[in-house]
Amino acid sequence: MPSPDPGDDETPAHSPAIELRAVTRVYRDRPALGPIDLAIPAGEFLTVVGPSGCGKSTLLSLVAGFAPPTAGTVLADGAPVRGPGPSRGVVFQQPRLFPWLSVSGNIAFGLRRLPKAARKERVAELLAMTGLENAARLKPYELSGGMRQRAAIARALAPRPKVLLMDEPFGALDAFTRERMQEEIRDLWRSTGVTVLFITHDVTEASTLGTRVIALAGPPGRISLDARVSEGLREKVEAAIRDAASARAA
Numbered sequence: 001m002p003s004p005d006p007g008d009d010e011t012p013a014h015s016p017a018i019e020l021r022a023v024t025r026v027y028r029d030r031p032a033l034g035p036i037d038l039a040i041p042a043g044e045f046l047t048v049v050g051p052s053g054c055g056k057s058t059l060l061s062l063v064a065g066f067a068p069p070t071a072g073t074v075l076a077d078g079a080p081v082r083g084p085g086p087s088r089g090v091v092f093q094q095p096r097l098f099p100w101l102s103v104s105g106n107i108a109f110g111l112r113r114l115p116k117a118a119r120k121e122r123v124a125e126l127l128a129m130t131g132l133e134n135a136a137r138l139k140p141y142e143l144s145g146g147m148r149q150r151a152a153i154a155r156a157l158a159p160r161p162k163v164l165l166m167d168e169p170f171g172a173l174d175a176f177t178r179e180r181m182q183e184e185i186r187d188l189w190r191s192t193g194v195t196v197l198f199i200t201h202d203v204t205e206a207s208t209l210g211t212r213v214i215a216l217a218g219p220p221g222r223i224s225l226d227a228r229v230s231e232g233l234r235e236k237v238e239a240a241i242r243d244a245a246s247a248r249a250a
């Protein structure tokens with residue numbers, strides 16, 4: 001009789017895209033986060049909302065691998081996170097594009113290991129996906145705020161990360177651009193199947209944009225609510241936002 005494979009229970013395909021096990025983070029003796037237990041299945045669009053200082057960015061930086069947890073474990077696809085990696089793309093509130101590179105150059109930056117033809121093809125794909133075809137040669141200072149953020153999203157998606165980590169990505173945009181970007185990020189999420197962890201302090205954004213919302217209270221940040229977003233509500237709020245936007249444009 002064949003013996004059972006001892007690794008079966010740990011098959012990465014069954015692991016959540018991201019998992020935090022009893023994670024805490026302390027800065028200079030001051031607890032900022034945790035303990036947190038959280039599993040984010042692949043393909044989920046999770047929004048994290050909470051007041052300023054409750055630990056949202058700390059949570060994201062631990063998942064990104066920018067900082068280690070003080071205690072506990074952060075896992076990506078079942079493997080401990082030991083630093084930043086190409087499977088986790090990050091988008092910040094300020095786009096942080098390289099000012100000396102064009103939009104194409106910025107998108108291509110993380111693709112240096114690809115052969116030239118494949119790199120060109122992937123950049124073209126990302127430009128089309130984010131509606132930046134006509135801005136390919138422009139430098140960041142020549143872009144609007146929304147275009148800059150789209151370029152940053154394209155750059156983060158270029159290496160096909162499994163997880164996209166977004167830290168208040170639309171916080172610096174005007175309300176109109178922000179609504180458009182919210183629709184666009186949902187379209188990108190649908191078309192790429194990427195797992196999204198999206199930080200916001202905007203309650204409406206948190207409760208309508210994703211498939212699941214967690215609220216943090218703190219510091220130290222703890223999960224005070226973990227709820228599934230009702231599909232019906234989201235569609236209704238999206239339709240209302242679209243109507244409001246087209247009424248304004250008319």
Ligand SMILES: Nc1ncnc2c1ncn2[C@@H]1O[C@H](COP(=O)(O)OP(=O)(O)OP(=O)(O)O)[C@@H](O)[C@H]1O
Nearest residue numbers: 027032050051052053054055056057058059201219
């Ligand atoms: N590098 C750091 N050194 C020391 N303390 C820090 C550091 N980063 C964050 N903190 C502290 O940890 C706590 C959580 O901060 P964090 O930035 O994660 O909160 P946040 O919810 O993202 O806030 P905001 O919405 O204002 O961005 C705060 O008390 C903050 O002062």
